[in-house]
Amino acid sequence: MANVLRVGLIGAGGIAQGVHVPNYLKCEDKVEIVAVSDVVKATAEACAEKFSIPHVFEDYKEMLEEIELDAVSICTPNKFHEPATLAALNAGCHVLCEKPPAMTVEEAVSMQQAAKKAGKKLTFGFHYRHMPEVETLKRFVDAGELGAVYAANVRAVRRRGIPGWGVFTNKELQGGGPLIDIGVHMLDTALYLMGYPQPETVLGVTYQKLGNRKGVGLLGDWDSENFSVEDMARAMITFKNGSSILLETAFAANVEEHEVMNVSLMGDKGGADVFPLKVYQEKHDTLIDISPSYLPKKGGHELQIERFVDHCLSNQQPISTPEEGVYLQQIINAIYESSESGRAVTIGKEEKV
Incomplete structure (x- = not known):
């Protein structure tokens, strides 16, 4: 097994330069960032110059053919997750793909199957885990402190937090708006804490009420004339084990808080909120709330990259799996399908992982 992981990047924009590269560099002698590619070569060149990356490419296929790599971070718009992932896996690389997994369930399944066939790691950028x-x-x-967790509330809501940069409001390139950008993080967190139950029925609705007109931008001015995604999505999801999730996510909504990112769990022995962490129980004829007095300081992005590197070098399984990626993609696409049809969507047997 190699002692140093040779890493390449597909996509050299904000998430690559702001998250992936700096955190790979924190791994020091475990990682060598060898190459970077971007369809805008100037962006790749700027990234390479900033971080002293030796090889620059405009076409990631050329990078994968010409440079010997062990692992690849995929930091492209969502439309290109699947083809880039397949190319990297087929080239013998482990893959850390940014969220969401893909644009469609079929793409997520294709990625899962390719990882299994290649015998390589495929994990996703769910850093909140x-x-x-x-x-x-x-x-x-x-440990059973909450008992059987049968319900969860998921919120990822901004008052006026439409990104004023990138392609976040471009449906063709991204596939959706807050649901697949911020909502997906809290949804994955809830599913992870609940043991990733298999989804069964989804009732969803999406809205475009504020994003397609000018307004106050807390994350910069956005292009309201070309705003083609939802600015809010709401859904109820039921699972084959009888549990359920209520989800609410928005880039822009008329609410008090500028931003709320939280998951609330309810079990038959206790409940909890995640951000900030507090556990609710009944013990000795008393209702009690438990809050930690100390938590480690390392952030989710840093630990995600650190663990991806260690898992690749040690042949361990990352905590985010391709199978979970398929379940998550089923839910995402079912929410959009339900909104379009006006009916609940049942996730059929043919879509099982």
Whole structure:
């Protein structure tokens, strides 16, 4: 097994330069960032110059053919997740693909099958799983402190938080708006804490009420004339084990808080909120609330990259799997389908992982 992971990047924009590269560099002698590619070569060149990356490409296929790599981070718009992932896996690389997994369920299944065939790791950029609050609560859940978790509320809502940069409001390139950008993080967190139950029925609705007109932008001015995604999505999801999730996510909504990112769990022995972490129980004829007095300081992005590197070098399985990616994609696409049809969507047997 190699002692140093040779890494390449597909996509050299904000998430690559702001998250992936800096956190790979924190791994020091475990990682060598060898190459970077971007369809805008100037962006790749700027990234390479900033971080002293030796090889620059405009076409990631050329990078994969010409440079010997062990692992690849995929930091492209969502439309290109699947083809880039397949190319990297087929080239013998482990893959860390940014969220969401793909644009469609079929693409997510294709990625899962390619990883299995190649015998390589495929994991996704769900960095909230690595947050200390989530890791702590996961230990409580696994120890039975909440009992059987049968319900969850998921919120990822901004008052006026439409990104004023990138392609976040371009449906063709991204596939959707807040649901697949911020909502997907809290949805994955809830599913992870609940043991990733198999989805059964989804009733969803999406809205475009504020994004397609000018307004106050807390994350910069956005292009309201070309705003082609939803600005809010709401859904109820039921699972084959009888549990359920209520989800609400928005880039822009008329609410008090500028931003709320939270998951609330309800079990038959206790409940919990994740951000900030607090556990609710009944013990000795008393209703009690439990809050940690200390949590580790490392952030989710740093731990995600650190663990991806270690898992690749040691041949361990990352905590986010391709199978979970398929379940998550089923839910995402069913929410959009339900909104379009006006009916609940049942996830059929043919879509099982």
